[in-house]
Amino acid sequence: MAEEEQQPEQHQIRQLDARSLRGLAHPLRMELLAALRRHGPATASMLAERLGESSGATSYHLRQLAAHGFVEDAPEHGKGRERWWQVVKQGIAMGDTLLQDATPEVRGAADLFLHEMASAHARELTAWVATRDEWLPKWADHAMDLSDWELRLPPDRSRELVRRMHELIKEYDDLAEFEDDPDAEYIRIHSHLFPIETDRKRPR
Template sequence: MPEEPNTEEANTEEPNTEEPSAEEPKVRTLDARSLRGLAHPLRMRMLAALRRGGPATASQLAERLGESSGATSYHLRQLAAHGFVEDAPEHGKGRERWWRAVHDGTRFDEQLLYDEDPATRGAADLFLHELATIHTQELSTWLGTALSWSQDWRRASEVSDFTLRLTPGQTLELIRKMHDLINSYRDLPPSEDTKTVRLHSHVFPRTGE
């Protein structure tokens, strides 16, 4: 299942598989409590911003996301209460409070969709739909700004879809192989033209075919 922005954007975004190796990012698997703490549009965006942009203050996040500092401050405290962010005191100056993400990504357990608690099922549904919304917005932003990038980067971008006939086991195998390939590109030595690159993965069955 997907990761928050990875998602995130994650991450994150990975299926619920074995524990990651030392080379892989630090990913937190959501349980019912942590899901309910994260499943909020602004919290998901704030966490993604900290994961991608590094430590920041509530005011900096508010400016970046077009929100009030009061809102970002409140939601940072909620994220901290659920173990998603923590203080980054080495960045602080005076009374400024800096925050950083605790993990590199988030892993979603599909069993949360079938939890006996309706609040947990509702949070799971909100989390996945918000993740899809973020992916759509990121893609739209790229399409709207693509001409401002070099031809090399435009050639290196992709918007594709594929249709295969697979069993559930084969589909999960494909997902794991894709993730292994993507993770093999982490920690490459930087070069002059290195940029942050986002990859979205959406794999799902279709009915009536």
């Protein structure tokens, strides 16, 4: 299962179906949704400037995201003539069944969704590597992490491992004690688990 990022207060997970997946699986729409999550409510013009797009394009794709329930009006910000948008507070998950859907259009949308998520994660990691010194020395001594592991597991134990990792992260997500901590920052956690090809012989 692939999950998109969610802010700490976003506990509900929306399972994508074929229709909502087709509504979301577009590079600019996924960038718009990520920008609203990261930076808060904004207008189409503000997002266009941030993403290097035309306001016409951002406005159109924001309306498409709204039609599929991913974004909504932010009325408390709408004091001028321009429309303000905010993300609907929920996480997003895509089940593997959509990758095996009988409809080529749905399978293509699922493939695009996964590729865009992988690209976004790579961009975020690259940005962190480029700016990591700005967080020192407070965020040294393994407060930040860039690790990889290789295990040998069957599919059912891999699913168990993913579930347990998510449960552990959720425990920290539920902690309210850091809300007023001046040293607390929003952090990003990327979780990738997938099978790989290897030349090593399998045990008999």
